[in-house]
Amino acid sequence: MNDDKPFYKHHVFFCLNEREGKDCRPSCGKSGAEAAQQHAKKRVKELGLNGPGQVRINKAGCLDRCEEGPVVVIYPQGTWYTYVDNSDIDEIIDRHLVKGEVVERLKI
Template identity: 70%
Template sequence: MSDNLYYQKHVFFCMNERDDGRPCCAERGAQAAQEHAKRRIKQLDLNGAGKIRINKAGCLDRCEQGPVLVVYPQGTWYTYVDQTDIDEIIEVDLVGGGVVERLKV
């Protein structure tokens, strides 16, 4: 683990909920996707210090492209439709270190 990084990768899922009719991540399955990612990372024994952290976030200001998540420290933004997309992000980016180009926003 790097001296300045507590987590190797930190994933933030936008959970924003708007009540003014504009698109928001919450109405597009963000909660279920975040919970799925968290479960999957635990199943792979990749959670905890020095590994991967899956978090909820307030508005990330990209709901129009959403639902969205962002992976740090590299700052890669993704959209997703279902658990298959989340699994691909986990496999290719979080585990493999690559980028899922088709989901990048």
């Protein structure tokens, strides 16, 4: 195994944390994060981008940036994004994962 090369070209984590209580901080899970993660996973698979050496879409617990959320982070670049809907997710996939461009308007 080559330790200089990451297992995935892009490892994408969607925060799905959901806080309870009326006085709690915002949480990504209450902002449609699970549906967004499922959409991204399906779309990456349809594009043939999934698997070792390519892209992995994962669920994550709290990433501690909920006030800026919902949030997604892409490694190994360490690029953080927020999003509103599936068109934002598609733009992140098309531009960041496919073309290697940072989507400045969604970056946090």
